[in-house]
Amino acid sequence: MTTTGIEFHRPTSLEEALTILRDAGREGIAKAGGTDVMLLLKHEAVRPRVMVGLSALSELKGIRRDKSVIAIGAGTTIAALERDAVLAEHAQGLLDAAHRMATAQIRTVATVGGNLASAAACGDLAPVLIALDATIHLRSAAGERELPLTEFFTGPRTTVLAPDELITRIEFPAAKKRSASSYAKFGYRGGSQIAVVAAAAQVNRDGSVAERVRLVMGAVAPIPFLVKGASVLTGRPVEGAALEAACAAAASECRPISDIRGSEAYRRTISSVVARQALESAWRRSAGHES
Numbered sequence: 001m002t003t004t005g006i007e008f009h010r011p012t013s014l015e016e017a018l019t020i021l022r023d024a025g026r027e028g029i030a031k032a033g034g035t036d037v038m039l040l041l042k043h044e045a046v047r048p049r050v051m052v053g054l055s056a057l058s059e060l061k062g063i064r065r066d067k068s069v070i071a072i073g074a075g076t077t078i079a080a081l082e083r084d085a086v087l088a089e090h091a092q093g094l095l096d097a098a099h100r101m102a103t104a105q106i107r108t109v110a111t112v113g114g115n116l117a118s119a120a121a122c123g124d125l126a127p128v129l130i131a132l133d134a135t136i137h138l139r140s141a142a143g144e145r146e147l148p149l150t151e152f153f154t155g156p157r158t159t160v161l162a163p164d165e166l167i168t169r170i171e172f173p174a175a176k177k178r179s180a181s182s183y184a185k186f187g188y189r190g191g192s193q194i195a196v197v198a199a200a201a202q203v204n205r206d207g208s209v210a211e212r213v214r215l216v217m218g219a220v221a222p223i224p225f226l227v228k229g230a231s232v233l234t235g236r237p238v239e240g241a242a243l244e245a246a247c248a249a250a251a252s253e254c255r256p257i258s259d260i261r262g263s264e265a266y267r268r269t270i271s272s273v274v275a276r277q278a279l280e281s282a283w284r285r286s287a288g289h290e291s
C-alpha cells in the first residue's frame, strides 16, 4: 500500500517484518503506536520510502514472568503496563512511570519499544528500566543480540539500533523479597507532559539498611544515567545524612540543558528533590514487599 509516496507494510510475523526492513535498508522505518514517528514524518524529520507497521505482530506483545525473569514485549502498550498484576508486584516503578506518561489516549497506543527507540532524553520508561537492571533484546534478519539497557542509548534521539533491527523485548529480574522500585517525575500539567526532571530508584533492603541502591536520573542529561554517588546509601538506612548526600550527588552529576521548560540551574536544584522522592518511595515500599 502507498500513502503519500511511502510504501506501507503491515506484516503478520516478525520474520516477515525483519525481511522487509532488511530489504529496505536505510530507507525503511518501523511504526508501532505511531505517536512519535508520525510527528517526525509530518515535520519531515524522517523521510522513509518504506514503513513497517508492527501492530499485527503478536510475538512482540505481552508481559511474562518466567521464574526469576520478567519479559515485556516491545509492542506492549503503556496502558497494558498500567494494569498488569506481575508488574504491580515486581516493578512498581514502571507502573508509576506508565501512569504519569502522556495522556490516556496516547497510552492506549504508545508502546514500550517505541518509547525506548525514540530515545528522547525525557523518555519516562528508560530510567526505571535501567534502575531495574534491564537488558534489551534486538533482532534483525541476520540474528539476535542483547545488551544492558545502559549501553543502548548513545545520545538524545540516538541509539545503537541498526536500521534493519527491531527491539523484541526487555527483560529484568523479578523483585527479590524486600526490594522495590519507584519513579518520580517533575513536569508541568501534573506531570502528564514530558518530564522536566525524573528519577527512578531501586532499593534492595536488608533489615533496617539498604543492601543495594540504584538511582537513575532522566531528562537532566543527554541520556538517563546511574548516579554514582548514590552508593553512599549502601549498608545504611535511606534517610538522614546519607540520603542528603545521595540527593546532592544526583544534582551534581546531572548535565541539564536550559530550555523553555526550565534553566540548567533550576533543573539541577529540582534534581535533588525528585531524587529524594524516588528514593524515599522505593525505601518505604521495600519494607512491605514480601514476595
Ligand SMILES: Cc1cc2nc3c(=O)[nH]c(=O)nc-3n(C[C@H](O)[C@H](O)[C@H](O)COP(=O)(O)OP(=O)(O)OC[C@H]3O[C@@H](n4cnc5c(N)ncnc54)[C@H](O)[C@@H]3O)c2cc1C
Residues within 6 Å of the ligand: 029, 030, 031, 032, 033, 034, 035, 036, 037, 038, 054, 074, 075, 100, 101, 102, 103, 106, 109, 110, 111, 112, 113, 114, 115, 116, 117, 118, 122, 123, 124, 125, 161, 165, 166, 167, 168, 191, 192, 193, 194, 195
Ligand atoms: C502528546 C504526546 C505526549 C507525550 N508524552 C510523553 C511522556 O509523557 N513521556 C514519554 O516518555 N513520551 C511521551 N510521548 C512520546 C511518545 O508517545 C512515546 O515515546 C511512545 O512510547 C512512543 O511509542 P510508539 O509506539 O507510539 O512509537 P512510534 O511512534 O511508533 O515509534 C517511535 C520510534 O520508535 C521506533 N520503533 C517503534 N517500535 C520499535 C521496535 N519494536 N523496534 C525498533 N524500533 C521501534 C520507530 O521506528 C520510531 O523511530 C508523548 C507523545 C505525544 C504525541
